[in-house]
Amino acid sequence: MKLSEIRKEYTLKSLDVSEVSIDPLRQFKTWFEEAVDAEALEVNAMCLSTIGLDGFPNARIVLLKELDHGFVFFTNYESEKGKELQAHPKASITFFWPELERQVRIRGEVTKVSNSESDEYFFSRPLGSQIGAWTSPQSREISSREELEAKLKEVEENFKKNTLLRPAHWGGYRLIPNKLEFWQGRPSRLHDRICYEKQISGDWKITRLAP
Template sequence: MGLHARTDYTKGVLTKEQLGDDPWKLFAQWLDDATSLDIQDPTAFALSTLDDQEFPHSRIVLLRDIRDGELVFFTNYASEKGQDLARHSKAGATFFWPQLERQVRIRGTVTQVAAVESDAYFSSRPRKSQLGAWASDQSTSTEGRDALDQQYAQREQEFEGGDVPRPPHWGGFAIKPVSIEFWQGRASRMHDRFRCDLNEGDWRMTRLQP
């Protein structure tokens, strides 16, 4: 198994002038660039949390909204990540778009979104996804696939002929960044890196060595 494959990054540059004084503008542009490409789940990011023993956990989730300087995603509050965030209201988010040779790392504080916002998003989901939110006791053990399918069938029967309400254990989280780092791959591993730190309401930009 070869683990020494190398890629020389040549698709772009990142300058202080491009970054400007508002990192959200560049993030929105990079996200728009990614969504314009024919790639799977361009809004996916690795969400990193700490468990009760302060071990890090990372998993892929989907960004569902950007508003008021916050990143919003939705999940089961009783899941592993939900419990982690209930204990430690800080998280990391890492976006990586290899087709663009770009990465964004975000650190921030996390809060639950208002119930009305979770209700609105849940009602927009496909019915099968709504049923899945009721059927799955996320992050707990199961006897097997048959048991999962049976749980789903039970919920399908329970809500047959009517709307599927949002489960009380399901909803959104919002990450409010205190640090945003942009990485643009460059040739010879001399990448462009800028970290933006929030300081008393203003963003302070720092170029980092690669």
């Protein structure tokens, strides 16, 4: 089949300004819960896009781990994305739930979460993941898989003798949104798009966008 012939008609649901919450985070929680109920694959997976040090956009999939007044994810602060967020603390995240024919795009300012928040999540992870955070020099070039496995053994031996702590180079970020767009697939590519934009007053302006 030719790529140009691949298409899907979206028919499941609709979305209107009159139907959404005045609070975009509440609206997101509603859609997230519906995605969970629909057993969406990797429901908390999101594409995180940062501003590369070379000026190019840079994207990868990370996992949403908390939703409060922002969207929280965890990573190595010394990784490529960590360095990019240090230089340009702005990013966008995108969720796609094909089971519901829905997408949510979010952009905003990014800050590190507190040490206590990072500690709490770090120690809730499986032991292997905790050790992995010490093992991987994330985003750096390594010579081989064997090098990584040798480092893993070294770390495992170390923590048989010493208390396992959270690495100082590993922790969380919180994206505080200033713009969100809820996209619902519709027939004939006439999709529904509802946009929230944060105003200086702190209120949210809600508008419909053309598909």
